[in-house]
Amino acid sequence: MKTTLHLLYGGKSAEHKVSLQTALAVTKALNKDKFNVFPLFITEEGQWVRGKQLTGEVESVAQLQLTDKGTSIAPLALTEVNEQTDDKPVIFPLLHGPNGEDGTVQGMLELLNLPYVGNGVLASSAGMDKVIMKQLFAQAGLPQVGYVHFLRSEWEKNDELAYKKVEEELGYPVFVKPANLGSSVGINKAKNREELASAFKEAFDFDRKIIVEQGLENAREIEIGVLGNDEPQCSVLGEIVPKKEFYDYKAKYEDGNTAMIIPAEVDEQTYESVKEMAIKAFKAIDASGLVRADFFLTRDGELYINEVNTMPGFTPYSMFPLLWQHTGVAYPELIERLVQLAKDRHDEKQ
Ligand code: ATP
Ligand code: MG
Ligand code: MG
Ligand code: MG
Incomplete structure (x- = not known):
């Protein structure tokens, strides 16, 4: 049986454009024999639009176009979606930042009793607030900068x-x-x-x-993907080498000249420590589905956790999917795993 998948993208957030890029990439990668895909667009003003199709170029945020004006719906009309099909639809919130990655949308989906990809309410909101996140990490004994x-x-x-x-x-x-x-x-x-x-x-x-x-000077930036629910697994490590003073918005999405090195060249002990710390961080915020954990590795070998992202960049060129590709999980399979994890978590609650 096909799974009905609703891609929730856009969003009332400063990371709106990044989300458009992700939604296009996911749409293109999904196996149409396994999934019925419906795009649900959230405008920058927060209006919900049920669209027909997504088109554009995945490579550049600047080139993106939304062709379909679609029909406005109230967010809670998602329950109608539910009745259209026998199989329970899965919602994939491809949203970054506030009003999407922060537990608000997740809370609405909980109320609607719909399975959704990624982190739940608590992990999403704790992971979005860098102060609360750091307090939880401190409690878990994870080393951090002052x-x-x-x-x-x-x-x-x-x-x-x-x-x-x-x-x-x-x-x-x-x-x-x-x-x-x-x-x-x-x-x-x-x-x-x-x-x-x-x-x-x-x-x-x-x-x-x-x-x-x-501010750490000259530290290396190491990232790792974590995937799973109660028994999370880690990917290989990746390193970001920004060609500027730091990894800013432009370096991430516009200049495209930041080097990503996968797998990162670190010694075995560092790899083990990063994995151990990433799992601790995942558990510290009670994550489920996925996180990308970001670390600093100083030139004298000290490791600090910077943050976790509960909905990391998710185009095929983004760090999280690339990390999993190098670990043996290709992009379409990664999406399928996430959908399965969403269903598992939902079933466990019933
Ligand atoms: P994203 O969610 O896209 O990963 P973010 O907005 O949560 O990014 P951070 O990852 O906290 O932001 O920081 C962005 C970048 O700034 C880092 O990748 C790094 O290049 C630099 N940076 C952040 N904090 C520090 C620090 N304490 N010392 C040195 N560099 C830092
Ligand atoms: Mg980061
Ligand atoms: Mg972040
Ligand atoms: Mg982020």
Whole structure:
């Protein structure tokens, strides 16, 4: 029997465009003998549109076009979808960032009692908030760089105090990030007070809460894919080599000149440590389905966890699918595994 798969993409998020690219790639890769695919587009304003077809170029976000205007639906009309078919449809939220990767959509799908790919409510929201995530990682004993965090209201009341705290507790350089985002949107490196002030301002444009982290100089960036529910498995390691100061939005999606090295060249002990830490991180946020865990490896061999992404970049050229391809799980099979994991988790709850 064919599985009905609804691809939820776009989204009211600064990572909207990235999601379009992913949805096209997944549509193209799906085996039409096994899946009936329905695209569900969420506009940048948050309106839900049931479209007929997705077309465009997967390679470049800039070239993407949405050809089909589709029909507007209320999000809760997804339950109608449910009645159209005997087999329970599976929802694949190909959404990154707030309003998609953060547990909000997942909560709605729980209420509708529909199986969906990827992380549940708790893991999604804990993984989206870099401060909460770091607190859970600390509890699990995972090594991390020093950090402080601020609310916009605190900063507005006394910005000098905030900057002093950063300088006293961390020192330069630091990375300033919106607490709830991804794709490096709103992230800046600051090497002095002036840069710090402008980095705060930009990060607060995206979130009411920001995190400021001790900046590592010259560290290698190592990533790993984790796949599964109660017994997660790890992929081989990948390394990102940004040709710029850091792996920013442009380097990720526009310039295309960041090198990805898979498998990453690390010694056996480092590989084992990364795997062990990635599983700990997965469990620390109670993840299911998938995560991509990102690490820093300093030149003296120290390993720090940076973050996990509960819905990592998912085009065939993205790190997570490439890691699994090198581990022996090709892109179409990866999608099928994720759909199966979604069904398993759903069945277990019934
Ligand atoms: P994504 O979800 O797309 O992986 P993100 O928006 O969650 O990205 P981070 O992964 O936290 O952002 O940071 C983006 C990039 O900034 C990192 O890949 C790295 O290049 C650089 N970076 C972030 N934090 C630090 C740090 N503490 N020290 C050195 N470099 C950092
Ligand atoms: Mg992230
Ligand atoms: Mg992300
Ligand atoms: Mg990252």
